[in-house]
Every structure is written in C-alpha cells, then in structure tokens.
Amino acid sequence: MTKRKQPKSTAKNPDQKKQGVKKIVTALNVQFIRFVVVGTLNTAFSYGIYALLLYLGIEYKLANLGSLLASIAVGFKAHGKFVFNNADNSLFLRFFIGWLVIYGFNIFIIGQLLKWGFNAYESGAMALPPVVLCSYFLQKLIVFKPKKNPSKAPLAANAPAVTLPSVFMKTHLAIVVPCYNEEDVLPETNSRLLALMATMRESGLISENSAIYYVDDGSRDKTWTLISQFNADSPYVHGVKLSRNQGHQNALLAGLFAAEGEAIVSIDADLQDDINVIKDMVHLYNDNNEIVYGVRSSRKSDTFFKRVTAQLYYRILMSMGVDIVFNHADYRLMSRRVIDCLRQYSEVNLFLRGIIPKLGFRTATVYYERTERFAGESKYPLSKMLALAAEGITSFSVMPLRFITWLGFLVSLGSLFMVVWIIIGKFAMQSTIPGWASSVLPIYFIGGIQLLSIGILGEYLAKIYMEVKQRPRYFIEENI
Numbered sequence: 287m288t289k290r291k292q293p294k295s296t297a298k299n300p301d302q303k304k305q306g307v308k309k310i311v312t313a314l315n316v317q318f319i320r321f322v323v324v325g326t327l328n329t330a331f332s333y334g335i336y337a338l339l340l341y342l343g344i345e346y347k348l349a350n351l352g353s354l355l356a357s358i359a360v361g362f363k364a365h366g367k368f369v370f371n372n373a374d375n376s377l378f379l380r381f382f383i384g385w386l387v388i389y390g391f392n393i394f395i396i397g398q399l400l401k402w403g404f405n406a407y408e409s410g411a412m413a414l415p416p417v418v419l420c421s422y423f424l425q426k427l428i429v430f431k432p433k434k435n436p437s438k439a440p441l442a443a444n445a446p447a448v449t450l451p452s453v454f455m456k457t458h459l460a461i462v463v464p465c466y467n468e469e470d471v472l473p474e475t476n477s478r479l480l481a482l483m484a485t486m487r488e489s490g491l492i493s494e495n496s497a498i499y500y501v502d503d504g505s506r507d508k509t510w511t512l513i514s515q516f517n518a519d520s521p522y523v524h525g526v527k528l529s530r531n532q533g534h535q536n537a538l539l540a541g542l543f544a545a546e547g548e549a550i551v552s553i554d555a556d557l558q559d560d561i562n563v564i565k566d567m568v569h570l571y572n573d574n575n576e577i578v579y580g581v582r583s584s585r586k587s588d589t590f591f592k593r594v595t596a597q598l599y600y601r602i603l604m605s606m607g608v609d610i611v612f613n614h615a616d617y618r619l620m621s622r623r624v625i626d627c628l629r630q631y632s633e634v635n636l637f638l639r640g641i642i643p644k645l646g647f648r649t650a651t652v653y654y655e656r657t658e659r660f661a662g663e664s665k666y667p668l669s670k671m672l673a674l675a676a677e678g679i680t681s682f683s684v685m686p687l688r689f690i691t692w693l694g695f696l697v698s699l700g701s702l703f704m705v706v707w708i709i710i711g712k713f714a715m716q717s718t719i720p721g722w723a724s725s726v727l728p729i730y731f732i733g734g735i736q737l738l739s740i741g742i743l744g745e746y747l748a749k750i751y752m753e754v755k756q757r758p759r760y761f762i763e764e765n766i
C-alpha cells in the first residue's frame with residue numbers, strides 16, 4: 287500500500303517544482319521585459335529631447351549632453367519605480383556610477399567590433415544584447431538591491447493626536463536659540479516666540495516655568511545687550527553668553543546643556559523655520575516621541591545654488607552610509623534623556639545632525655515650509671558651509687579612506703591590463719607606437735591619485751589630532 291502511495295506523491299512533486307520554476311522564470315521575464323520596455327521608452331525619450339533641443343537651435347554637443355542628462359534622471363526614476371520597485375532617491379549616485387560603467391562598456395565593445403571590421407550599424411546591434419544584459423544584472427543586483435533594514439527612516443507622524451486632555455501633561459519646554467550678530471532680527475524673534483509660548487501656556491500645553499534660552503555666540507554687535515534687555519523684561523527669557531565665537535554647532539550645544547526643561551527645542555534666530563510647528567512637536571513629544579525632527583517640505587526660499595548643493599550633499603552623505611534625516615537642519619525637539627545621552631559624546635568635531643539619529647529612541651517628524659530670513663544676512667557664508675559639509679563626511683564616514691583602497695586596486699588592475707595589451711600589441715599585431723602619451727600620462731595620473739589620497743589621509747589625521755587634545759568646546763562667560 288505504502289509503495290503504491292509513494293509514486294503518487296512523487297508524481298505530484300515534480301509538477302509543483304515545475305510550477306515553481308515556471309513562476310520564477312515568468313517573474314524574471316516580467317521584470318526583464320519591464321526593464322527592456324522602460325529602457326526602450328527612455329531611449330526614445332532621450333532622442334525626443336535631443337531633437338527638441340536641436341529644433342530650439344541649441345548646438346548639437348550641448349543638445350546631446352542635455353538629452354543624456356535628462357535620460358539619466360528619467361531612467362533612474364522609471365527603473366526604480368516601474369522595474370525594481372525601489373524608489374529610494376538616495377540610490378542615485380550608485381545608479382549614475384553604474385550608468386557610467388555600462389556606457390564605457392558599450393563604447394568599448396563597439397570600438398572592438400569596429401576594429402574587427404564590422405560597420406557602425408552592425409557593431410551597435412551586436413553590442414546591444416551583452417550591454418542590456420549586463421546593465422540589467424548590474425541594476426538588479428547592485429544598484430536597486432533592497433536595503434537590509436529599510437525601516438530606518440523615522441516614523442512620519444503628523445497628527446497631533448492627544449490621548450489625554452492636554453491639561454494633564456503640561457510639558458516643561460525650553461527653546462534654545464543660538465545667535466551670532468543677530469541684532470536685526472532678535473526683537474522680532476523674541477516677541478514672536480514669547481507670543482507663541484503665551485498661547486501654549488494658556489491652552490495648557492506647556493508649564494509655567496517653560497522658557498527661551500538665547501545663546502550669544504560671541505557676537506560683535508548689540509545681540510547680548512538685547513538679550514539682557516529681554517531677560518529684564520520677561521521672566522521667561524534666559525541668556526547664555528559664550529566667551530567668543532565658537533560656531534553654530536558649539537553654541538547650540540552650549541544652549542542645550544544649559545537649558546532646563548524636559549523637552550528642548552532648538553531653532554535658528556532668523557525665523558526661517560516656522561515656529562508654529564513647535565506646538566506639533568510638543569504634541570508628538572506627549573505621544574511618547576523623544577526626538578521630533580523639523581523637516582523642510584520645500585526649499586523654495588533658498589537660492590538656486592544653496593538648494594542644489596545642499597540637496598546633493600544630503601544625497602552624498604546618505605549614499606556614504608551616514609544616517610541623516612533628509613532636508614532636516616537643526617530644528618528639532620529632544621527629550622531630557624536624549625540630551626543626557628548627547629552629553630556622553632565628547633567629540634570636538636561636532637556635526638549634531640549626524641549624531642542625533644545615532645542615539646536611537648522613538649522618533650517623529652513634522653514638516654514645514656522654510657521661509658526667507660526675516661532680517662540680517664546669513665551667518666553661514668560659503669566657507670563655513672563647506673567646512674560643515676567636510677565635517678559631516680569625515681566625522682561619520684570612513685568611505686573616502688576605503689575609496690582610496692579601491693582606487694589603488696582599480697589603477698593597479700588597469701595597469702595590469704595595459705601590460706597584457708602592450709604584450710599582445712607587440713607580438714601579435716606588431717603595432718606598438720613608441721608613444722609619449724603612454725608613458726607620461728600614467729605618471730600624472732598616479733601622481734594625482736597619490737596626492738588626493740594623502741590629502742584624504744591628512745584630513746582624518748587632522749581630525750584625530752583635534753580629538754586627542756580633548757579641548758573644551760566652549761566657555762560660558764555669563765549666565766542670566
């Protein structure tokens with residue numbers, strides 16, 4: 287009996303297996319077909335843009351470049367969305383590098399085929415299958431490979447859902463405002479913040495002893511006089527005066543550590559961030575979130591240069607594996623516990639935006655429109671912006687160091703290929719040209735790479751130098 291039964295069950299198994307294999311094959315096919323369709327449409331789109339630009343009278347080289355860039359951008363979005371189901375924007379750098387590799391590969395194959403005597407059409411057609419296949423697997427296995435823990439992004443909770451009447455949980459709130467030469471804007475900032483706190487106090491959201499803490503970061507104008515004035519006029523205003531200018535990040539830290547409160551909000555003095563969002567932040571804090579990020583929903587008010595460089599920078603940081611909240615500056619709420627954890631970070635090279643996400647804890651996000659500076663001009667000139675940007679990368683990522691290793695490896699591999707190529711050329715084709723370029727170019731190339739590598743090493747060395755000194759980050763001159 288059992289013997290009879292066995293063949294029956296084994297007869298079913300191959301069927302199931304076949305079905306399984308079929309399923310995989312069809313799934314693969316479908317994705318691959320989608321890939322080919324999207325690729326074809328994108329190529330057509332690229333030609334369309336090219337034709338359009340030519341029609342508009344743009345020079346053919348520029349038109350070519352424009353259509354290429356457009357097709358890269360559209361290709362990235364379309365492949366992520368329609369082919370690989372991974373619309374993560376931070377993958378753009380990977381996609382772009384992958385695209386460059388495939389582009390180079392395509393040119394290489396066509397070049398070889400032309401050399402072997404095929405005409406341009408034949409070469410293009412013959413190069414297509416291997417290029418498409420390589421491109422597909424590169425994108426599937428490397429570029430759009432799903433992340434292992436995609437749930438890293440902070441919880442997007444916007445609704446100020448209050449479970450108990452807010453009267454029962456008055457939050458002891460502190461608002462920390464770093465100020466550097468802000469005499470133009472401070473009176474307005476102070477009156478708006480005080481008005482906001484008054485309404486929050488009235489509605490029972492925050493406690494009576496909630497206050498604002500201004501940190502004067504060694505200003506050379508009347509900022510400290512103004513702060514002293516505010517302090518004299520209102521019991522809800524405190525001031526911390528640093529002994530000299532220590533930079534935004536240090537001033538902010540001084541304020542966070544000096545402030546008393548169970549929930550502490552940090553905000554810039556220039557009213558670029560919507561202060562009404564503080565209410566939502568406190569509601570979210572009452573919902574047991576310990577960190578609430580203020581995130582800009584648009585950068586319309588920034589200059590084109592600042593917008594493009596800032597966004598590019600966030601993307602580069604993210605692709606280097608730095609945990610950072612996209613489009614979030616230093617406008618956030620933190621609980622007392624988070625501030626206490628922050629105290630344990632003693633690094634001199636401060637980049638708070640990178641440290642806070644590392645702390646963990648329950649996190650939420652509120653979105654707001656960033657407006658223009660109310661008065662005065664930016665205290666972050668390009669040089670300070672670049673310094674902060676370098677700080678962000680070298681304090682949180684060893685990627686540039688690893689990059690050197692890879693570069694070294696690739697250059698060595700490349701030179702190995704060159705040796706093989708020269709030997710083949712010498713013995714098989716007898717066509718080596720005793721060239722200047724082949725000997726001089728590598729010298730410049732390697733020299734450049736070496737200098738770059740030493741520079742990057744130096745960057746990290748300087749960092750270690752600053753850290754081992756363990757110097758204090760600021761001194762408080764006055765506390766009111």
Ligand code: UDP
Pocket residue numbers: 463464465466467468503531532533534537538553554555556558663664665666
């Ligand atoms: N700030 C500071 N110390 C500095 C530079 C800036 O405390 O050395 C403060 C400044 O007063 C402002 C905040 O940091 O409250 C952000 O500066 P800003 O608004 O000028 O920067 P941007 O918005 O242009 O990036």
Ligand code: MG
Pocket residue numbers: 554556558659664
């Ligand atoms: Mg500003």
